[in-house]
Amino acid sequence: MSVADLLVVDTTVRTLDPARPTAHAVAVSGDRIVALDDEALELRGAGTEVIDLGGAVTTPGLVDGHMHPLFGAATFYGADLTGCRDLGDLRRSLAKAAPDTDGWVVGWGLDHNVFAGAPPTNAVLEEVLPGRPVFVRLYDGHSALASAEALRVAGVSGPRAFEQRSEVICDVTGAPTGMLLEHAAMALVQDVMPALPDSLLRDRLGASLDAMAATGLTGGCVMDAEAGALELFAGYEESAELPLRLRVAPWCMPGDDVESVLAVQGRRGRRWVVEAVKFFIDGTVEGGTAWLEHPDCHGAGTEAFWRDPAAYTKTVQHLADARVQTVTHAIGDAAVRHVIEALEHVETSGIRHRIEHLETLPRELVPRLVRSGLVSSMQPVHAGFTKADHSDEWSTRLGVERARRAWACRDIRDAGGYLVLGSDWPIATYDARTVLAQARLRRPPGTTDEPVAPAQALTGLMALEGMTSHAAYADGSRDAGRIAVGCRADLTAFNVDPVEAPADELAEAPVRLTVSAGLVTHRGD
The missing domain is CATH 3.20.20.140 (Metal-dependent hydrolases)
Structure with a gap:
């Protein structure tokens, strides 16, 4: 067998392979795992990259x-509203929001709970940013608030019919409240917003x-x-x-x-x-x-x-x-x-x-x-x-x-x-x-x-x-989801054991190494 491209050593491996539950070394050639344990160490050669994990725990790649x-990169940008807990927070965040291309103000991640059980409307957008085109996506990704100017630019002045279950929410007079439910309704405004290059x-x-x-x-x-x-x-x-x-x-x-x-x-x-x-x-x-x-x-x-x-x-x-x-x-x-x-x-x-x-x-x-x-x-x-x-x-x-x-x-x-x-x-x-x-x-x-x-x-x-x-x-x-010879070389190495460590500790634990189909994509300290 030829030498390995990558050799991961000094690690406790949770293989998730019932036939061989643990290992201490992993050899990779190309995008495949080619050997484990002592057999892996034997594949070290002059061109092998050796990564010593110092006792970290390696699992199949997450x-x-x-x-x-x-979709997130293209639509969840602008003002980060995830920290807003009430309308006061929202007002302050909107007041600090910088206009984007063509004067639009865009926000994302707004929690429905900010409205304390009341129907979300664009009233707060009009209060803080009157006359501006504003589009705020709520955290669920299935709803958004659009200001009166944004609706005007999009030509939305009342209810619309859609093939999917989607809705431009309107008040008793038939005027839009600013709330857009589901993809087709949101697209009415998104389609007229400046696109990211x-x-x-x-x-x-x-x-x-x-x-x-x-x-x-x-x-x-x-x-x-x-x-x-x-x-x-x-x-x-x-x-x-x-x-x-x-x-x-x-x-x-x-x-x-x-x-x-x-x-x-x-x-x-x-x-x-x-x-x-x-x-x-x-x-x-x-x-x-x-x-x-x-x-x-x-x-x-x-x-x-x-x-x-x-x-x-x-x-x-x-x-x-x-x-x-x-x-x-x-x-x-x-x-x-x-x-x-x-x-x-x-x-x-x-x-x-x-x-x-x-x-x-x-x-x-x-x-x-x-x-x-x-x-x-x-x-x-x-x-x-x-x-x-x-x-x-x-x-x-x-x-x-x-x-x-x-x-x-x-x-x-x-x-x-x-x-x-x-x-x-x-x-x-x-x-x-x-x-x-x-x-x-x-x-x-x-x-x-x-x-x-x-x-x-x-x-x-x-x-x-x-x-x-x-x-x-x-x-x-x-050929995935476990660490075994012949499987795709997807590996994740943690400073702690992700199975046994307290969950709060795991959430903060450094990731020492990430390997995706043989490609090293992250190296920790």
């Missing part, structure tokens, strides 16, 4: 199961992916192809390597030509590939667009994102017949039930279809979900937007009974289901350590907040599996 890297998008994309790699991420499932993502990925690779391997799922919206969605399947670059299709069957709880079996406290949430849910069912079944993986955003209980019913008896031919989010999951649906063969994909970091006492907007909308079902991760695992973990960045932090920690803590790490539904906490091993072996299973990757 994968974010649900992310939007370019491709060169800036490439820079923002690269910076984001570099930062993700520094938290241990080696890959991610990209749940959109918006903002010209495929062209940007291809353009990026003309001069550099993407820091993460990316598996892309373009959107299929109501009314879209399914054949055009199928046509991009298999398109690829060196470190990205299109291999799935993303659907929405509902929206968000806070926006009132989650599809619920019973209305929320405002009487909303009784309709699907697809105005004809049967058309959704027909479309996902068509893709399943074509051996294309489908991933469906389903937050409400009625939404989850419908996706299960649409796919539980479909011949998948080995394709693992997925349900994303499952924020309020009836316990009686869990066995049926697991029997269906569907993979669950959840983001426990989103529980950081809720409170254990149910006083937040998400919980208030749902009511106590449904709020108690929040992110039922442990129920799925205990029932034998596969559970992928992710961040949904830019909706929540991309820091993989925080994702792992919050899956165990059920509260933001480093806080004394009361845990949300603590019985749903995962063990350290379960959390790690959610970003490694279960992520690989979901994607049908037999």
